[in-house]
Amino acid sequence: MLNTLLPLLLFAALGLAVLGALRRVRMWRQGRPSRVELLKGLLAMPRRYMVDLHHVVARDRYMANTHVATAGGFVLAAVLAILVHGFGLHNRLLGYALLVATALMFGGALFVYRRRLNPPARLSRGPWMRLPKSLLVFSASFFIATLPVAGILPEGTGGWVLVALLGLGVLWGVSELFFGMTWGGPMKHAFAGALHLAWHRRAERFGGGRSTGLKPLDLQDPSAPLGVEKPRDFTWNQLLGFDACVQCGKCEAACPAFAAGQPLNPKKLIQDMVVGLAGGTDAKFAGSPYPGKPLGEHGGNPHQPIVDGLVDADTLWSCTTCRACVEECPMMIEHVDAIVDMRRHLTLEKGATPNKGAEVLDNLIATDNPGGFAPGGRMNWAADLDLEVLGEVHGTDVLLWVGDGAFDMRNQRTLRAFVKVLRAANVGFAVLGLEERDSGDVARRLGDEATFQQLARRNIRTLAQYRFTRIVTCDPHSFHVLKNEYGALGGHYQVQHHSSFIAELIAAGRLDLAPHKGASVTYHDPCYLGRYNGEYEAPRQVLRALGIEVREMARSGFRSRCCGGGGGAPITDIPGKQRIPDMRMQDIRETAAEVVAVGCPQCTAMLEGVVEPRPQIKDLAELVADALREATVASTPVASQPEPAQVDP
Structure with missing residues (x-):
């Protein structure tokens, strides 16, 4: 009887799964077009899953081992179950292989069950609480049903009662794990997640790569949307990425805005986009709500505006763009891209940048700096330093990108300290002086793509006039924009943060430093240097060269907590229960x-x-400048042979 029942259940579930897959693909395809290499992505998907995704999952050894056992056992068991019980290949070797696969899956499911007995607050509950039971039932049912195939029990053992129980168990298991994979439920992430890895909007992230620069809008195309207003305005593979969310809540646990009680939870934001994709409300969301915002009051569909439907505007403006959520996400979902895309619509189409946002954007247009200071005062901090200006010398080794810290008295101390370090190492350097403009970082994060591109193109035209080897800056935000975002507009440069440049100078023996004495030191990793650009070691090398043993914080390195200063957060100033x-x-x-x-x-x-x-x-440059032995401070920089900046025609 089982030989008749099991094929019917298996192929019925598979047929419904295929129908669900077609339905799900149609939902994703409501989004805007996006160029992907369909076949190449599918071929690359297994490696991306086994290597790149598991590189993130492996940070939690418990879940990594559990996932390998459960997911690996399920994939193997599903394939073998279709062969053995679906197509009737009652081969003893295949039977034993299926027993091993289901036993492995059962063992992993026990650990999933244990984790769900008292789940961490970050985990969603609701339908996810039944997943361990479904995994156990699926694996146990097929294990027992396969014992006769392996020759361990004789055919027909147990009678109709056992057959009925096994039939119910298989029905439960295949409904959740096959049918539910494409129609909705806890296993939905397996289908969507695999295709998300194959057709990820940032394929360059895989294979050890890094991709953190925001993608530009085509402002020359009048038909292109200025940001995202409705769910269908996302690209189709962004919608696919949202649907891949496993609701593990690692992004929630890492988010500084959520911890501060601001109305943002990156996990719920992604789930709200899924609600918008299919239509409905957030009433059934089984995780942590946005702080201060009850469930059941938001909803929408693919054709309705997101803001004031699916989410409130202050949810989007709470984000510091620190990428802690993206760094932690085991499904490699791009939360920050989605948030900035929605901000772009609010800023460019609605002019709805909150608090001081509109004033800052006006200042950038009028004075090329967010503070609205007179542009002619950009070099006042260096009035007594006799710096070389690139417009006068036309070429240099190092171009010192000053940034908008030039208008801030506190940061002027950092700049002056760094100049002292450069001169002590006999580095040939120059500044742009009054020709330098704001890098555009703040404008872009606030969603004003037009102002960003205007500032960036002016800077690129300016840099094209001169010859230099590399750009060095004390500002990670300028560093990131110049290095990773100007390239899309035609400006390609070798850019360094001052920490890595100082580390090079120390390694080359060009700085004579006295050992640091006295005060104990900890180091705060800037988000735009660390998570955005992977630079964690150079600052620590500098501190070690000073004889400093860093007292690391519990949250340091790629898990460093944001200071709260990125993404225009101090400008939009969304209140919470505490300050980041x-x-x-x-x-x-x-x-x-x-x-x-x-x-x-x-x-x-x-x-x-x-x-x-x-x-x-204290900035790293200040610590190094304080440690310089006075005899090493040189007044005449060494001559250099600069290279021209690379600019696309």
Whole structure:
């Protein structure tokens, strides 16, 4: 009887799964076109799953091992079950292989069940609570049904009662794991996730690559949408990526805005986009809501505006664009891209940038700096330094990109310290002087793509006039934009953060440094240097060269907590229960360090904005400048042979 029942159940579930897959693909295809290599992506998907995805999953050894056993066992068991029980290939070797696969799956499912007994707050509940039971029932049912095939039990053992029980178990299992994979439910992520890895909008992330620069809007195409207003305005593979969310909540646990009680939860944001994809409300969401916003009050569909439907605007403006959510996501979903895309619509189409946003954007247009300072004062900080200006010398080794810290008295101390270090190492360098414009980082993160592109193109035209080898800057935001986002507009440069440049100078023996004495030091990783550009070691090399043993915070490296200064967050200023920099300062206080080493003017400003008593904040350049032996400070830079900047025609 089982030989008749099992094929019917298996092929019925598979048929419904295929219908569900077609339905799901139609839902994704509501989005805008996106160029992907369909076949190449499918062929690359297994490696991306086994290597890239598991590189992230492996950070949690418990779940990594559980996932290998459960998912690996399920895939193998499903294929073998179709062969053995679907097509009737009652081969003893295949039977034993199926027993091993189902046993492996059962073992993994036990660990899933154990984790769900008292799940962490970040995990969604609801339908996810039945998943361990479905996994156990699927594996146990096929294990028992396969014992006769393997020759362990004689055919027909147990009678109709066992057949009925096994039939119900198989029906439950295949309904959840086959049928539910494409129609909805906890296993939906397996189908959508595999295709998401194949057709990811940032394929360059795989194979050890890095891709963090925002993608530009085509402002010359009048038919192209200015950002995302409705779910269907996302590209189809973005919608596919949202549907791949496994609701593990790792993004939620990493999000500084959520921790601060601001109305953002990146996991729920992605699930809201899934609701918008299919239509409905968030009433059945089984995870943590946005702080201060109850469930059941938001909904929409692919053709309705997202803001004030699926989400409120302050949810989008709470994001600091720190990429902690993206870094933690085991499905490699791009939360920040989605948020900035929606901000672009609010800013460019609605003019709805909150609080000081509109004023800052007006300042950037009128004065080329967010503070609205007179452009002629950009070099006042260096009035007594006799710096070479690129417009006068036309070529140099190092172009020092000053950034908007030039208008901030606190950051001027960092710039002056770095100039001292450059001169001590006899580095040939120059500045753009009054020709330098804002890099456009703030405008782009606030969604004003038009102002960003205007500023960027002006800077690219300016840089094209001169010869230099590389750009060095103390500002990770400018570093990131120049290095990773100007290229799409035609400007390709070798760009370094001052921490890696100083590390090079120290390694080359060009700086004579006295050992650091006294105060204990911890280091705060800037998001735009670390998570955006993978630079964690150079600042620590510099500190070690000073004889400093860094007291690492619990959240450091790729899990560093944001200072709260990125993404225009201090400008939009969405309130929460506490301030993000106060939270970061508490992380710092737990180390008992007396000095916080930083490498970003935004981080300096945010951390120094915390009320005292608190540790002293010092940039890496200041620490190095303080450690210079006076005899090493040279007044005449070494001549160099600069190379021209690369600019696309």
